[in-house]
Amino acid sequence: MHTELFSNTIWILVVLFFAFVIVGLFGNRLKPMLSGAISTAAILFAAVISYTTAYFYFFEQGMIDGKYAMLIPFEHEWLRFADTLIINMGIMIDPISVMMLVVVTTVSSMVHIYSFGYMKGEKGFERYYAFLSLFSFSMLGLVMSTNLFQMYIFWELVGVSSYLLIGFYYQKPSAVAASKKAFIVTRFADLGFLIGILLLSYYTRTFDFATLLGPDSTAISSMTGLSFMGISTITWVMVLIFMGGAGKSAMFPLHIWLPDAMEGPTPVSALIHAATMVVAGVFLVARLFGIYIGAPDALAVIAFIGAFTSLFAAIIAVTQNDIKRVLAFSTISQIGYMMLALGVSGYGGEEGLGFMASMFHLFTHAMFKALLFLGAGAVIHAVHSNYMSEMGSLRKYLPITHITFLIAALAISGIPPFAGFFSKDEILVAAWANNQLYFWTEWFVAGLTAFYMFRLYFSVFCGENRNYEKKPHEAPVSMLIALVYLAIASAVVGFIPFSQLVTSDGIPFDIHFHWNIALPSIGIALVGIGIAAWMYLKPGTAADKMAASMPGLYKLSLNKFYIDEVWLWITHKIIFKGISTPIAWFDKHVVDGSMNGIAWVTQRVSEKSKGLQSGQLQQYGYAMVLGAVAFVLLLLYWGAR
């Protein structure tokens, strides 16, 4: 009875898919504005259903026996390979999927509306909207998957739409290279994910989340006692699955595609590479958290990689000059926070604080990071440049963008009462309870975050009066709607009582406010902002002096710690030279060679033997008669024996 209430969620996927098909197939025959309107109407429809679903799930129908239940309103058998191997397609409604529905449809709707202004007059306007619909369809399908296999399909679909949108300006070589890089790096990570899925389903004999995570799950017990190379099997499986998540979520060392992905249109960066797709990895870990809890070593790996990535990316973000790249590294850093929170979390009740904090931060981060990107888009739209050095004092020209950007910057820096403060605070509490080293790392990263965010803010919106050749103009109304809506969201979503709604086991719990955690984190955020103000508010040499005082670190950070170069070296020197070249040789000389050899032999034999086909009837006659005689003799011989 509960499940039927939510069966209308299937329409989210249906409508978005048809919007993609219609706009994709017939877009070039429609007016660009009409195809944009079709896509936007579809996503707004999806948003309405998602909001009502969230309302009914969290406040009316979702709670069963004091626990938010995992409901499957729709499921259909899709592939039946054998009686033990069945793959279903369906829709799952539980706290995290409902939360993701709200996040994805909110940001996606705003990006659709925003793009009317931002992409106006672009060639391929309708193609852009078709891809946006495809992305929204796949992302929502991903979060509502009922089993790992369906999730994997949508996971790849999300990757494809990301690839298509990064390469939207397909005549620009850098965009093409970036799209390929994103696709290949995430594909490489998905190899681990696929192996993990296969291993997990091999031991548990199922793909279904309901069976894997349910009360009588055998996921953990089926693998107890098994180990491979000294590490238990369950750790291997869960780390391999996390590898897929790390690729999508741009965790070190697979983060290299995300900064390049900024070659796509800015609203795409806001939607895919800030708010929704890149948190798919966090979502994946959260979805399988019931199994991860049985693999504490895998969780330790996640926590370590999350913490390291957040620090690493924050250091890089400090020196970048491209406004979108700062935001990209900031995204990587913030996703590191979410991963760390999952990694330090336990299961159930207050033990699951990290899980709750991670989801909370995912939610708030989606709002303010999408807002930051859309604000950056408005700035780029006004100045026609990505570089901070060509901006300044834009406060006067773009008043509304300025206010919304400031709200987002305060939110990400963790200044109360904006959203980021609450979620980051919960993460810090969870980290403190687990390992103080993690706490101090994240505390320091919070300061760095505030510093680079306000470095960006001051150098773009404040500073000396600049003479622009063309006077920058405020963004059109469609863009401002999105900015204002997300700014309001960034300001208020921190007050959502997340611990009452989204928890690791579905049972609400109460959180306690920790002043001893909150005050230091506000303190370091203010210090970060203060240093940024001192260095960048007044034009001066403070920043250059600082850079000159630690030339090594500055250079490392500016060049992103040369991770791209390391990967290039690995791919070129080791993979291409050591593996691909011998394989190519083997293919050319052994595989192709044996086939060519057979063809050569056949050709020569037929060339030599074609004389037999002389056209002389009587030769054939001779052959036939001789054959018949031989046959008779043979029969006589065998008969006589």
Added chain:
Amino acid sequence: MIEGIGVFDVLVVSTAMFFIGIYGFLVRKNLITILMSVELVLNAVVINFVIFNKYLYPEMLQGYMFGLFAIGIAAAEAAVAIAIILNVFRRMKGIDVEHVDTMKY
């Protein structure tokens, strides 16, 4: 059975006819003669049908009927063969079998 002529005698005749036909088929160059040789082979077989029927199952008729059938077929086949030979003659200006080799490899 006609007095004084046994099965063996008839079989000698049919075997002789058969191999004369084969020989003619293999060595003669004229298509018409080859056709005649083929007819010899066929008729040797028809003789075998008849004589074995008479000797083995005198109360049955299958062998005779099959012999008649083969004669009918042979007649039709001869008509077709001669039509082909006429066309070959028109095309090749001759009916020497060694020159009819345009369909080789």
